[in-house]
Amino acid sequence: MTIEITREVNSEKKHQVTDYINKVLSLIEKENITQEEAAWITKETVDGFRENVNPGFLSYRKTVTKDGQFAAVEWSDNGACFKDVNGKEYIDCLGGFGIYNVGHRHPKVVKAVTDQLKRQALHSQDLLDPLRAMLAKILADITPGDLKYAFFTNSGTESVEAALKLAKMYSERTTFISTTRAFHGKSLGSLSGTAKGMFRKPFLPLIPGFRHVPFGDIEMMRKTFEVCASVGEDVAAVILEPIQGEGGIILPPENYLKQVRELCDEYGSLLIFDEVQTGMGRTGKMFAAELYDVVPDIICLAKAFGGGVMPAGAIVAKEEVFKSWFPNPFMHTTTFGGNPLACSAAIATIGVLIEENLPERAANVGAYFLNKLKEAAEGHEEKVLEIRGQGLMIGIEFHQDEIGYEVSKGMFDRGILVAGTLINSKTIRIEPALTISYEEVDQVVATFKEVLNQVKI
Template identity: 45%
Template sequence: MTRESKTATNKPAELLDLQEALSLDRAQVKDFHKRYLNAGLATMMELLNFDKMFVRAEGVSVWDNQGREYLDFLGGYGALNLGHNHPKVFAALQQVQALPNILQASLGVLAGALAHNLARITPGKLQRSFFCNSGAEAVEGAIKLARAATNRTGIIHCQGSFHGKTMGALSVTGREKYRKPFAPLLPDCQAVPFGDLDALEKALQPRQAAAFIVEPIQGEGGINVPPPGYLKKARELCKRYGTLFIADEVQTGLGRTGYMFACEAENVEPDIICLAKSLGGGVVPAGAYITTDEIWKKAYGGMEKALLHTSTFGGNTVACAAALATIQVIYEENLVEQAREKGAYFLTRLKELQERFPLLKEVRGRGLMIGLEFNQPGSLASKVTFGLAGKLAEEYTGSLVAGELLNNYGIITAYTLNNPNVIRLEPPLCVTRDQIDRVVAALEDILQRHRSFMSMATSGVKTILKSLTQRE
């Protein structure tokens, strides 16, 4: 396309309308992604046969353009607690379609109602909300709030953590692969081992940290559950040293772990809590942080400070309507209890597999936030697969298992970003026991057929070679 056609006032002939976009075939979609989006990611998805075209979704199920049904046990990285396309969320959006969606010269009716509801369901004295669009934005806002409220600059975070990829959130994210290309990051950020109270106290002792930010269960770190009592003691240490305690519940919140918020498992009351992902019902981007009245006033109290941190789309009518409906559905359908009961059942079944198959190193998690970690291969596997197995093991072991589940069993999963040898199982909270049993049976079959990593890697190489020779 020429520069003239890109800047012309008349519509260029090459532009696609919605109906034309919906009619694109698989080859065209791949071409557009490689040409206009992330070519490397598109190639990786293609090699693992993860570039299928899904055309319909409901609850836990999605269907491809060949009519095949798949079970979604990835769940939008925890964004689909309600499942795909929940009718009550869409009904809520229809109710507000005539209202102004973005109008800053007013006080949003639904923003006020949502803030009221969040103050009622969050732990302790959390009261005041700031609305944004994503988990990373919520973390950015929480960091700024902590600095402004304490007049300190330091932020303590955990090794293996994941809080987002914007600049501030990345500064407290614990994997060097994602941090190094963008250095230098936010100064005065210090990492401590997850679950290590002695290390945390040592970092707190200089009294320079504005906040300690922690995931109650590390998601991208590999579904890491802290030692019993860690969060409660960490909260006490923060209070002792005048440091705010930020609970990043972006992935764990709103019922995922069998509690409305994962920090409630230890009766922890954070100073700030970050939410996103499932807050929008899996339909609309919605994020928030919630803090106490006291902390909010220290940072943003009064008209002079009221505009220090704002967001154009934060608290828009559509997002708030979706979030209001989401909270209602969680309670009406008893999803928190469902996550607790079905998660316990799922973990029991998976640990039975761990006892039988050495390739499955560890099963861990809480509620319906579960990670499966696989053992590393020996040198023989790399030799047999001409070195490719070693590279796959280093970064994509989880994707080999996920590829088997997707292509042979119709089950969607993915690996965790900070530990690619772990695949996550985070289905919608409405998942049934029969659907859980189907996943367990598939994993059992895979582990039975691939009792070593070499077998798994060889199968993965075959999938890659097939994808290279059979382009659609």
């Protein structure tokens, strides 16, 4: 009897799940949804986050969730904008933390992925997959200096993990130097390089051998090299973001990166540039390394690498370094890294960046944007501490976290999405699509000025 009841319950549950799946798939299929359907999607989303994903998201992203009941639920996107499930359009100045460099759903990237999907989605893992070879060749052609060999990943933290392992295998050294305010990811290896204490403390001890020095302080970097050498803990590599993103859009002092390169050469250490956020045209060059005329030994890519359509990442390294993996290419692998869909997206993305001169456009539009934001902030020096940036990677730093939060919330209510850095609103970032129009920039600036006028301190 008990077994029969259980079977009936299981059968009923299966029907419920199947019905729910079919309803969700039918909504995905629709180009337009009704108000009733939008309300159902919103309720299911909020309830699902509360009961099955993580209720912390509802309180954490307070600028987009009111009282844990109503939430802005994104549903569609195009160009530099996206729409919520109720049809309200937002200019996306967060850009998925730097994902949408070529815009939302660029037609050439979508077409490349769709065309590949029609033929083959994933590869067998055993035979040679052509797009991986072709993408690696393209990367060797466009990356700075003599960077040559590529390894493909699915995300930024995976790219950093690969770079750290490659550096260890190359030199058999175990000491790494990172910097304060650095963000390199949250898996255990990359988290060891990340500097944010609140992310690190619950998981201590992390990977041993990491030293952190102040970003931009070349003398402290030099002393750390000297100390490590004197105690027999020679440095395997220095890992840096050329411009710190999550740390608050921090630009390096003049010649700092060149001096770090010289120190690495002097001590036989590698230089790893984490360009997960600065790469693919964001700063006004295809790679920020080009801005500072420095060639790293390994460069890490992700975020915008997949064109805002596919999760994709990579490291590209010099042959002298990468050949550590020649004898056994299975020393570090990933099932989905370099899959055909991701590679097709990355190839198309690079094509769009070059054809549409988006790095150059980022430099020009970014300079305009930065100047207009500074003009809008005039007279509000008691609220705004500094506005800084390079290309379309801009940070607005406020005197207090609360001011940044109120500005973020006010802009979101008026159809502009921005966000803080390292779960802090003291500095909010502006990282729109590199395709953003001047008219949209003017709209963002006007909204910022309006909100700034209304925020009380």
